[in-house]
Amino acid sequence: MAVMSAVNPQQKNDTGVYTFKQDKAIPSYLMAIAVGDIKFKAIDNRTGVYAEPSLLEKSAWEFAELGKMVNAAEKLYGPYRWGRYDVLVLPPSFPYGGMENPNLTFLTPGVIAGDRSLTSLLAHELGHSWSGNLVTNATWDDIWLNEGFTTYVEHRIGEVIFGEKEAKMQGVLSRKDLNDNIAEFGNTNPDTRLKVNTTGKNPDDAINEIPYVKGYDFLKVIEQAVGRAKFDVFIKNYFDAHAFQSITTEDFVSYLNENLIKNDKALADKIKVADWIYKPGIPSNITTVISEDFNVIDSIQKNWRKIGVKGLSQKIKSTNEKQHFIDYLPEDITVKEMAEIDAEFNFTKGGNFVIKRQWFVPAIRHHYTVAYPAIEQFMIATSRTGSLATLYKEMVKTPEGKIWARQIFNKAKSGYHLTTVQDIEGLLK
Ligand SMILES: [Zn+2]
Structure with missing residues (x-):
């Protein structure tokens, strides 16, 4: 089936000829087309998902709240003016998290976490239906x-x-x-x-x-x-x-x-x-941000080295909480401590896309070699440039890391999108 940033078919046809209709004015960067072994599943009467058959049911479950999101956005910012809002799950070689093509957001398969924990990305792409696609x-x-x-x-x-x-x-x-x-x-x-x-x-x-x-x-x-x-x-x-x-x-x-x-x-x-x-930099009147839940994690962060990590995964549960915990791990953390945290949370093997990306940064920095095969696998399996760049940048900080980065890149690049290859080559020079 072929689909576009337009009004789309919901079924494959026998002729292989598809026509599309987009009657709204859009800028050229929002024109996109995708062709593949894809099927459609409705979520509700104006939202749905296109994906390869093996991912269709999973995707529809993951994005079950899509309709609610559109309703929430409409309540805030006025009517959704594009008719249908569907998402297309692309192969892992898609170089971004998402692209807000009108009527049909293109998405990385990395958001399919199995627990709806990464769907805030959808809220972002949907938001572009007002800011970006409507007002450009x-x-x-x-x-x-x-x-x-x-x-x-x-x-x-x-x-x-x-x-x-x-x-x-x-x-x-x-x-x-x-x-x-x-x-x-x-x-x-x-x-x-x-x-x-x-x-x-x-x-x-x-x-x-x-x-x-x-x-x-x-x-x-x-x-x-x-x-x-x-x-x-x-x-x-x-x-x-x-x-x-x-x-x-x-x-x-x-x-x-x-x-x-x-x-x-x-x-x-x-x-x-x-x-x-x-003006550059951060102006003096920036607002203060506070999360009481993160404050709790900050106090856990101060104490876990003394009292141990057992039971922490029951206190630090959501993706945001785990990310905050990982981001502020002590700079002098030992490999033994990394292993203890991993045993408690199973970040290396069990984390969703975002958790893995965050966790692999200290794993690289502190030579937590247990995670190396998983890091390699992760970096070969996705072409999401921003996330890859985070890891490659961490690797190239040391000479041996740079060698490792080049090895991974050579194995991975045939599966990377061209723009990813160009960006990562720049980092590995
Ligand atoms: Zn955006």
Whole structure:
């Protein structure tokens, strides 16, 4: 069957000729087509999943809350204007987590965890049906309009579907991402501004996490300054006013000034629009993020070396909690301690895609060789560039790690997407 970023068939036909209809205006980067041994299964009357037959039932179960997510987003930001919302599960050579092609989000099979623990990615791709696909960045210099807004929308949908506790955890994780990225780039680096300058660059090379997480934090600042109720109305109206148009950062700023700030000097000082958009680094008025659940994990982190790890997996349960625990393992952790944690949580063999990716970073850093075969297997089995880059970057920090990285890359590259090969080759030079 062939499917597109359009109104799609739900069954294979005998002629092999397929026609598609997309009657909404879309930018060229949102045109996509996929052909394969794929079948369709409905989730409810407007959502469904396309996947290879062996993954179809699993995928439909994993994404059972898709319809609820669309409803939650509509309640916040107005009607979903595209008709159907389906997802297509791609082979592991797909180089991204997801791509928000209209009507049909393309997804990595890595989100099929078997326990619905990674479906927040769906909330992100769905969010693009408003920010990105409905209101589109005019140039890649304005990509934060797509990704920052969508990260904000993703968190809001997540709050409805997964609850406030999970939302608070996401907020803290997202802040860590921002801090890590700013540290990597340097806080005076112009690439850490929201409005970037991609002139003369491959836009793909200019894309990193900053437009996502810094954009999100900018919108959180506005939300806090004007109150959530008012901000929700503003965003809904913003989507309506620019529906099916491409806009620049400056268009957004004018709209913000005219419709929300309205010459209120005190409010403008509170938000600091220019600092957020045109200056590098993190502005002083960034909001404070707290997760009480993460605070509990932080106190566990302080004590487990003294009292042992037994029973911890009963206290640290969700993907977000495990990720937070792994991210802050002590810098001087021993191989013996890594093995004890692994025995308690089974991260090496039993973790979902995200847990494995996070766990393999300290495993590489601290030479936890028990995990090496699993690391290799993981890096050969996926082409998700961002996740692979995290691991390759950790490996190349030591000369022997670099040799190992090259060995894995040589085994894996025939299964990687071309863009993944190019990006990873850059890291291994
Ligand atoms: Zn996105």
